[in-house]
Amino acid sequence: MSNRCSDFVKADCIYKNQNEQIEVRVRDLLSKMTLNEKAGQMTQIERTVATHSAIKDLSIGISLLISLNLLILSGGGSGPFDKASPCDWADMIDAFQNSALQSRLGIPIIYATDAVHGHNNVFGATIFPHNIGLGATRDADLVQRIGAATALEVRATGVHCAFAPCVAVARDPRWGRYYESFSEDTEIVRNMTSVVAGLQGLPPAGHPNGYPYVAGRNNVIACAKHFVGDGGTDKGINEGNAILSLSDLEKIHMAPYLDCLSQGVSTVMATYSSWNGSKLHSDYYLLTTTLKEKMGFQGFVISDWEGIDRLSQPHGSDYRYCISESINAGVDMVMVPFRYEKFLEDLIFLVESGDIPMSRIDDAVERILRVKFIAGLFEHPLTDRSLLDTVGSKIHRELAREAVRKSLVLLKNGKHPNKPFLPLDRSARRILVAGSHADDLGYQCGGWTMTWHGSSGNITTGTTILDAIKEAVGGETEIIYQKYPSPDIFAAKDFSFAVVVVGEAAYAEALGDNSVLEIPFGGSDLISLVATRVPTLVIMISGRPLVLDPGMLEKVDAFVAAWLPGTEGAGILDVVFGESEFVGLLPVTWFRRVDQLPLNAGDHSHDPLFPLGFGLKKFGVENHSIE
Incomplete structure (x- = not known):
């Protein structure tokens, strides 16, 4: 005889009744769950180990999409297959979901992805500028619209949760995740948290502070990360140690989370890093006393990728110690992501032995179920295929192009006062285009694009800077592209001007x-x-x-910081050819020398090359604004 809820007496199926209050449904479902089922809800696994039996029999709580091609698949990201279509994604995720719905209680999974600048794991999706570029726009409405567009593309593929936004306040550019931050300035980051309302929908007036909110099927579960102080580690070392007082931690790094909570952010991810030597994945004071009790967060806290494993270093390979420390500190769901059988075995042992109280397990599962009910997963667990056409749509690419235009910061325009070099002449006779980044879509997008670290080349669909130049100029203009031009070319050709595009290779995190x-x-x-x-x-x-x-800067006629603009390179040419004005302002301090770092606005030894808030107008050399 089946034990599924559909076979229970109707009175025992309160959690299936969408007309009941969410908290009533949560308590009802929790009362029906075994310890094994509760442990399953607290387990996050990678898609490659998400078998039918793992999901159905163990009631796994969430499946993770994260493109770590070096750890998951050789030569590709963690997807159905290379260059899979949005429909292929939806088919894969719905298959996982159907397995979950066949479990004893029919609890749906949450499927999550690192959609940190658009749905960046899916070929053909719109890739928006990374957060540092969005911080340069100072445009909270734009960022909210980007969140809403991202949510549509994410939900179109069946994904329910985006591990975004990163609300780190980045204080040292040596940090490998610096571009994931909107700014070094706390107030700018707080203003940009409007992306939460874009992803999840804007909560109605009077919505309880700290209580999760997801408006509907066109929205996703958002995740504020990485709690807390990840942008303030000593010397900018990834997963390092933030050495600062509680007062500074709260004032600089914690404040953006208050804004996220006020918008109903549903999940918060703990940081790998430490605060004054205490790893956040085991910090009860910050995760429970502060975030959950003082700040009133009622969603769930999730670990980072194998984040609890980092706790084992002083204790050898004691995985049970890692589990006990993290769960008791306040982590509700663990991103395992592979050895889930070992995690479940040890978690259940720790509960049965009394090392982890059952009350802590019930609190964690209650939080997870609350988010699932709020997100409407019990009523609508499968993909809404009517959204498929939104992925990479023209309207979203136009939005991304607008974001690129507004993110550009003009640092120099002309060698002489009142003689601006920009805008460029569309009818120029001959233009030289050079540099490693002039015709490289992968470098434009940066890390977290198709794969974890990103890569060079035509990794997805979009417009490179060279493509955009060709589209922008008149038919009589000759364009000569040489990535590294030979000195001989200058004697052979008479160029009207040159556009040199340089920059960083793609990277992510510690690399x-x-x-x-x-x-x-x-x-x-x-x-x-x-x-x-x-x-x-x-x-x-x-x-x-x-x-x-x-000396190098003195030689050039104009210099533009374009950050990591994503797939819509034409937005850059819209501005440099004069269709739009430069409005971007530096979201960070531009240092003179590395030995000055860390260097932030307000420091006693502040002597920047360009200060926070600097940005020139196109038709003059005066500052557009200095904050």
Whole structure:
């Protein structure tokens, strides 16, 4: 005889009744669950180990999509197959969901992805500028609209949860995740948390602070990360140690979470890093006393990828210690992501032995179920296929192009006062385009694009800067592209001007940690080579400020910081050719020398090359604004 709820007496199926209050449904379902089923809800596994039996029999709580091609699949991201369509994604995820619905209680899974700048794991999706570029726009409404567009593309593929936004306040550009932050300035980051309302929908007036909110099937569960202080580690070391007082931790790094909670953010991810030597994944004071009790967060706390494993270092390979420390500290769901059988075995043992109280398990599962009910997963567990056409749609790409235009920061325009170099002439006779990043969509997008670290080349669909230049100029203009031009070309050709595009390779997390911060691929030498021979615009593609040699900067005629703009490179040319005005302002301090770091606005030794808030107008050299 089946034990599924459909066979229970109707009175025993309160949690299936969508007309009941959510908290009543949560308590009813929790009362019916075994310890094994509760443990399953607290377990997050990677898609490659999410078998039918694992989901159905163990009641796994959430399946994870995260493209770590070095850890999951050789030569590809964690998807159905290379360049899978949105429909292929939906088919895969619905198959997982159907397995979950066949479990004893029919509890749906949450499927999650790192959609940190659009639905960046899916081929053909719209890739928006990374957060540092959005911080340069200072446009909270734009960021909210980007969140809403991202939510549509994510839900179109069957995914329910986006591990975004990152609300770190980045204080040192040596950090490999610097571009995931909107700014070094807490108030700018707080303003940009409007992306939460875009992803989840805007809560109605009077919505309880700290209580999760998801408006409907066009929205996703959002995740504020990484709690807390990840942007303030010593020397910008990824997963490092933030050494600062509680007062500064609250004032600088914790404040954006208050804004996220006020918008009903549903989940919060703990950071790998430490605060004054205490790893956040085991910090009861910050996760429970502060976040859950003082701040009133009623959603669930999720670990980072194998985040609890980092706790084992002083205790050898004692995985039970890692589980006990993290769960008792306040982690509700653990991103295992592979050895889920070991995790479940040890978690159940720790509960049965009394090391983890059952009350802590019930609290964690209650929080997870609350989010599932609020997100409407019990009523609508499967993909809404009517959304499929939103993925990479024209309207979303136009929105991304708008974001690119507004994110550009003009650092120099002309060698002489009142003689601006920009805008460029569309009818120029001959243009030289050069540099490692002029025709590289992968470098434009940066990390967290198709794969974990990102890569170079035509990794998805979009418009490179070279493509956009060709579209922008008149038919009589000759464009000569050489990634690294030979000096001989300057004698053979008479160029009207040159556009040199340099920048960083794609990277993510610790592989992006950089103590040197020089322009890679011989960028400085290339700029000097071209700029001494031809009037030159330099466009820098980077996730942070890099060292700009004063002599090199003096040689160029104009310099634009374009950050990591994503797939819509045409937005850059909209501005440099004069269709739109430069409005972007530096979201961070641009340092002179690495030995100044960390260098932030308000520091006693503040002597930047360009200060926070700097940005020139197109038709003059005066500051657009300095904050």
